[in-house]
Amino acid sequence: MENKPIMSLLLEQIKQELGTTFDDIYVEDVRVGVVYSGVKITGGYGGIAATQPQSPRSNSAHCSTLPKAGDMTGMPASEVMEMALSDNTLKAVVGVATVNALATMICERNPEKYKFSDTDVLDLIKPGDNVGMVGHFSPMIPRILKITEQLTVIEKKDIFDERINVVQEHEAAEVISGSDVVIITASTLVNGTTDELITMKGKARETILLGPSAVMLPQPFYDKGFTAVMGTRINDTDTMLKVVSEAGGTKHLLKKCGEKFSFVK
Numbered sequence: 001m002e003n004k005p006i007m008s009l010l011l012e013q014i015k016q017e018l019g020t021t022f023d024d025i026y027v028e029d030v031r032v033g034v035v036y037s038g039v040k041i042t043g044g045y046g047g048i049a050a051t052q053p054q055s056p057r058s059n060s061a062h063c064s065t066l067p068k069a070g071d072m073t074g075m076p077a078s079e080v081m082e083m084a085l086s087d088n089t090l091k092a093v094v095g096v097a098t099v100n101a102l103a104t105m106i107c108e109r110n111p112e113k114y115k116f117s118d119t120d121v122l123d124l125i126k127p128g129d130n131v132g133m134v135g136h137f138s139p140m141i142p143r144i145l146k147i148t149e150q151l152t153v154i155e156k157k158d159i160f161d162e163r164i165n166v167v168q169e170h171e172a173a174e175v176i177s178g179s180d181v182v183i184i185t186a187s188t189l190v191n192g193t194t195d196e197l198i199t200m201k202g203k204a205r206e207t208i209l210l211g212p213s214a215v216m217l218p219q220p221f222y223d224k225g226f227t228a229v230m231g232t233r234i235n236d237t238d239t240m241l242k243v244v245s246e247a248g249g250t251k252h253l254l255k256k257c258g259e260k261f262s263f264v265k
Contacts, residue, residue: 047100135185
């Protein structure tokens with residue numbers, strides 16, 4: 001198994017796939033919304049990432065700011081995507097959104113190499129499965145409970161949901177290691193916890209990265225132990241920028257400017 005962090009593997013793959021053409025790709029617009037943030041790059045490709053509070057990997061007690069705010073338009077995408085490795089949460093958000101825009105470009109340029117699956121996350125869950133979910137995917141919960149009653153959600157925010165068992169982060173290892181199916185929110189790509197969480201998976205049959213922040217380059221995730229990557233592909237970048245600027249959520253993105261994508265190993 002590859003020892004480098006998932007995000008480092010993704011950045012390496014993007015550089016390799018784009019080659020010398022990478023020098024001609026620039027950031028054309030950046031929007032940091034309260035729910036999602038979006039980036040537009042050369043060619044009109046767009047990517048999003050979940051906007052988050054200060055990352056747990058940062059020691060700063062202050063609110064995040066973007067040091068290059070007002071100056072990012074026109075920057076090389078190769079430079080902006082490196083922000084995905086930052087401890088500054090807002091820089092990481094913009095970086096991941098840029099990575100997603102670049103991944104969209106790569107997938108569209110190589111349709112034979114990157115073939116999407118029609119598989120839905122529910123297709124990977126069997127009756128009686130013990131499901132561990134990192135992140136509270138509220139709309140999905142009743143659909144999972146129709147398949148299995150064994151669902152535990154790990155959530156750092158205080159959430160009361162009488163339908164399920166909700167536990168705090170310190171119980172993550174116990175829950176994930178004992179699950180048949182593990183669902184990890186792609187927002188962990190922003191807060192830097194994806195690699196730690198995937199090491200907890202035990203003998204899970206399926207380990208799924210799920211959410212609009214997921215990157216459409218599945219191999220680095222497979223190399224780390226994920227069996228599926230499912231997210232949102234932006235197909236109307238200008239509308240996406242408007243939606244994130246107006247505090248739109250996942251439903252708005254899917255209705256107005258995006259569609260679900262799925263890769264299954």
